[in-house]
Amino acid sequence: MTRPYEPHDIEEKWQSVWDAEGLYSVTEDPGKPKKYVLEMFPYPSGDIHMGHVRNYSIGDVIARYSTMCGMNVLHPTGWDSFGLPAENAAIKSNTHPAAWTYANIEKQAASFRRMGFSYDWDRRLASSDEEYYRWGQWIFIKFWERGLVERKSSPVNWCPDCKTVLANEQVIGEGVCWRCKSTVVKRELEQWYFKITEYAQELLDDLDELPGWPERVKAMQANWIGRSEGAEVEFTLCGADGEPTDERITVFTTRPDTLFGCTFFLLAPEHPLVHELVHGTEYAPAVIEVVEKAAKETAIDRSSTEKEKVGAFTGRFVVNPVNGEKVPVWVADYVLMEYGTGAVMAVPCGDQRDFEFARTYGLPIPPVVVTEDDPLYEQLRDQPERLVTDVDWEIAHADEGIMVQSGPFTGTPTGKGGEGVRKVIAWLEERGQGRASINFRLRDWLISRQRYWGNPIPAIHCPVCGLVPVPEDQLPVVLPMDVDVTKGETLADHPEFYTTICPVCGGPARRETDTMDTFTCSSWYYLRYCDARNDSAIWEKEKADYWMPVDQYIGGIEHAILHLLYSRFFTKVFRDLGIVDFAEPFTNLLTQGMVKLDGFTMSKSRGNVVPPDEMIERYGADALRAYILFMAPPDKDLEWSQEGLEGMHRFLGRAWRYVAEVVEEPGTGPEGADDDSTKTLRRERHRVVGKVEGDIERFQFNTALSAMMELLNAATDHRRLVKSELRDAVLEREVAETLVLLLAPYVPHMAEELWREVLGHEESVHRVSWPTWDSDAAAAEEVEVAVQVNGKVRARLVVDANASEDVVREAALALPKVAEYIAGKSVRKVVFVPGKLVSIVAN
RNA sequence: GCCCGGGUGGCGGAACAGGCAGACGCGUCGGUCUCAAAAACCGAUGAUGGAAACAUCGUGAGGGUUCAAGUCCCUCCCCGGGCACCA
DSSP states (O other): OOOOOOHHHHHHHHHHHHHHHTTTOOOOOTTSOEEEEEEOOOOOOSSOOHHHHHHHHHHHHHHHHHHHTTOEEEOOOEEOOOSHHHHHHHHHHTSOHHHHHHHHHHHHHHHHHHHTOOOOGGGOEETTSHHHHHHHHHHHHHHHHTTOEEEEEEEEEEETTTTEEEOGGGEETTTEETTTOOBOEEEEEEEEEEOGGGGHHHHHHGGGGOTBSOHHHHHHHHHHHOEEEEEEEEEEEEOTTSOEEEEEEEEEESOGGGGGGOOEEEEOTTOTHHHHHHTTSTTHHHHHHHHHHHHHSOHHHHTOTTSOOOEEEEEEEEEOTTTOOEEEEEEETTSOSSSTTSEEEEOTTTOHHHHHHHHHHTOOOOOOEEOTTSTTHHHHTTOOSOOOOOOOOSSOOOSEEEEOSOGGGTTOEEETTSHHHHHHHHHHHHTTSEEEEEEESOOOEEOEESOSSSEEOOEEEETTTEEEEOOGGGOOOOOOSOOOGGGTOOGGGOHHHHEEEOTTTOSEEEEOOOEEOHHHHTTSHHHHGGGTTOSSSSOOHHHHHHHOSBSEEEEEGGGTTHHHHHHHHHHHHHHHHTSOSOSOSBSBEEEEOOEEETTEEOOTTTTOOOOHHHHHHHHOHHHHHHHHHHSSOTTSOEEOOHHHHHHHHHHHHHHHHHHHHHHHSOOOBOTTOOSHHHHHHHHHHHHHHHHHHHHHHTTOHHHHHHHHHHHHHHHHHHHHHSOGGGSBHHHHHHHHHHHHHHHTTTSHHHHHIIIIIISOOSSOGGGSOOOOOOHHHHSOSEEEEEEEETTEEEEEEEEETTOOHHHHHHHHHHOHHHHHHHTTSOEEEEEEETTTEEEEEEO
């Protein structure tokens, strides 16, 4: 009697055997093509969840399949183990963040083992390990040496719940913290930055070099970087007496061609000039009111487009460089200090916001761009001087048209990037009053955090020498373990940590007590895996050059901007430091969808979590792995349902039984039998191998599994319907072995048990080559073609697969059903698609 | 407002380059085995009409191109996501 499929009897056993055999340890082998398969490393938040199961199952199938295809596969794992949740958990359970973190790492490592993931455990790392974070500090020093580190004061995002500042990328949705979802507030603070903006253009341009990335992710990054082409224009400031001074204020505009329509000038409430301009004047009270109101508002209120725009006149004027006109300077709450220069030339006819502001405060709106269908067109087309000072428009419009009331430029066709823009920029450049310019939305990356559980920033504040980097030979700055976060302590509460001496002058100094953003840790871990145990260098260049870039990276869409942008930035800096030879870290990216229950992302707070361990308990890791891949294509969100898992378990049981039966009771028929059932089975074997291969390469794991089910269906039908004396034992065994090989990347334990114990092979199934297939052998000898009359299928016809068009056409026309439908009509046209259909047009 | 996705049976999904819509699985219904149930196995399963053969309809809506449209084009609706007083 066939032994039943019992996942628990085999899964643990093979996990131990694989470990003992070192099955997944790899080294550089120049003789083989390499493949680096990587899933985003987890945060050790507790037990693994279904999202992890999905993410790592996808990676594991790709890694195992690639190995079977003869590649030298690097497939490592580790933990992104610094970060705030550890502190919160420590406070809650009255323990130390390290204790919580490392306990969770062990728990997750055990779960990964139970899932049977093919990791090279020798390369395991955790970003909170001293051997790891010391190199993060080394990177900080190298960045500093290259001028990419800056400490400056500016308005920053502060999360009141996390009690720390955040990078712009970490403020998501409607101005909330990416981690705790609290509303973020602005604070003026001195902080540490990485100058990612120096790489803005390259980060944008190189998106074109990433054909293996989803368009969606590239669009999101391009959006985030936000490049605008335009010009800087200098306006001369007038003094309190109304006469021009030597001082100029620069604005950025994408539409310098509309300068003749500039009738007022705006400053952001935070602009440093504001107080100076109004100090002691009659305008001060109104202006200060606007400034204070803006400061009080949250980012969300402030950025609401619905809101009435508020402003106040400063009493001062600036000179418009193109026409020498003096225009009033206002303070307006809709002007952002963070973007451009914090000062704006207002062109009410062309910009909707300026238009609304002008209407509110009764400022003139002279049109400067008109189209032919505009009622003003005839009147203004040749009009260089300002004649019309207001419009009856409902909304601003100056997208495209000809320039009017624009002095020497009148009549020039214009629009974004058009002729008028180029001409005005050239004119400004000649006079030294402006220049072509590009502005990015991307801001420098704020990397300092006022939290304990992170990588200490290796910097020293010396009262004499200023900011001094910790010398390389004094690294690492070790994170002390005796900080008690349950009492709200940070490094700033520990004098024994921060009291130090200046490495330059030797005088008393204070160590920096902020730690680095955890995203600095995750921006280079993929490189460290190439040489994870190196204690004398961050990595050996030859090793990084062998393995990198990552050939296939897999992770959640939530990192589309954050981690993926930062890692691209780090890699470009590493290239400039000469420690790698490439500019992009991840050649191909797969962003997997979320696993949901009842329409919501599984989360502890919602209480809709399905624990993977329970599923493993019931159906085994293999069924869970295969099922989560079978449910949906990897990039789509999926709705968890348990019934389907039982179905997968059933399928595996059927496959198990089939293989066992083929071994125990092989057919006794002649080799090379050529009855229809045998031929069909032989053909299916080839077709399905080809199908599974193509599907895995296109990440269609669900249809690959469907194809395996089809092969099993064909195989069991054959066994059931064809007598033993007629069944070819060689073919049956070949089908059974093929099925096991196809299943191996998905259900590694079951495949191994069948391969070694049932089919009797010595070697691991995971070291066997992927089965070959032949497209001729996969092709049917006879095909059924559909016969259409006037676009509707009216009959079917079985013909020889390579029958000529004439033969098939005649056969189709001779069908009684066809004759019936074309009776009394004449055949106008016959379309023949080989192997598919014949389409007859008759009227 | 701008930029991406997406909308197919009761459900998850398939249809890769315009060629038979609904593969594969779940569920449901019927059957075999059983004292019974579970498991396993066999069969049916888009809708409507019909005993059946078969016919008609059918991929968010409406138009179009084509012998042929889930797939291409136009107009629009809905859902999800990103960006957004960005000058």
